Amino acid sequence: MISLCGETQQWKCLRKREKIIQILLKAGFAIKKSKVKGPAREIQFLGVKWHDGRRQIPTEVINKITAMCPPTNKKETQAFLGAIGFWRMHIPEYSQIVSPLYLVTRKKNDFHWGPEQQQAFAQIKQEIAHAVALGPVRTDQM
Template sequence: MKGGSQDFTLVEADVSLNGNEWKRHPIVTGPEAPCILGIDFLRNGYFRDPKRFRWAFGIAAAETGGVKQLNTLPGLSEKPSAVGLLKVEEQQVPIATSTVHRRQYRTTRDAVIPIHKMIHELETQGVVSKTHSPFNSPIWPVCMSDGEWRLTVDYHALNEVAPPLSAAVPDMLEFQYELESKAAKWYATIDIANAFFSIPLAAECRPQFTFTWRGVQYTWNRLPQGWKHSPTICHGLVQAALEKGEAPEHLQYIDDIIVWGNTAMEVFEKGEKIIQILLKAGFAIKKSKVKGPAQEIQFLGVKWQDGWRQIPTEVINKITAMSPPTNKRKHKLS
């Protein structure tokens, strides 16, 4: 690469900010220039000086030691499959304008046992039940990044015949602009556990969501994942619960909530109030899905600190690890 009239070289080297943890990172160098290490790497490093003060490059160091964390509050669940039951009337949702019946796909061997366990557990929790229906949609199990499986159904065909809903979830970009305008010092996030599965459906709306496993038909007694209107309905009910409980200032995106403030105590009190409101409403919240108060936090795939949003390091690493396209077809796909 060229910088002005000088030729520069991009190389990769093992770099450490503290002498202990080493990471491979690009460095720009040249015959008459010092090695230039990107600020994106420097900002990821925190270290303590001989006086035990914590430092970082370019941004204030995030210090959470000694700060009481929201995940220590009572009432939070440690169960991976925690499901609540929202204390509302069974929801009347749009019913398909025509019958949809799609055969089950062939599932992978790795998915068979997890699917069986999930269906059994969901049936025990009252989330699904056996049924007979002219409708049918194929199961589409998803293995999450943490190794856990999620039971989703391919509702593409059903979505095509679902009547429209006028309400919608917030625009993601506007959401980020609003959070950025708060210029907060501290944050906390709350993610409701299996929020869709906490919302009861009216009996007459359930047959359209039928799926089949091992020759037995099941349907959802709660709001299913994969249906086009589930995010909108869930967002509205969570919003209504928070408004009814007079929740402190926050931002909500479907089942994810963030609070902010200038001190850790301010954020803790806001988060505690919101958690109490949600639990009282009937939602379940897992300890592992409550973060903060912290000066740096990740929310909806974006890292926030000092009112600024940043791309998380793991996302940058994935992008830089991608191979460049070698032909026109791959270029279009990228």
């Protein structure tokens, strides 16, 4: 899949797309016209939602995570941390929030779900529900 972003004017996007198609055809690639999509303001690619060039957590993922019940053992805690870990870059101070959850997954520790873990669990679900969209790095503004 080739995704273009950045152009807000449809004709510019179409012109850029045609240039890329021509380059690929000259290089010997076969392109099915039925597979060419767009322009679109929103796509989902590899489980990530892209809207206006910004990376977002898909609504289905947010709903699935916020509906999860508190873990009852180490394996369930690890599974929860795995489910949210992919989205950590959307959550400011992610590691500080989830550190109480990692404590109960250590081999040397017995599983004990206390108020600190419950608070971290609720907070990270809340953060996922209100996660920020990530835009491209703009080196010209640094």
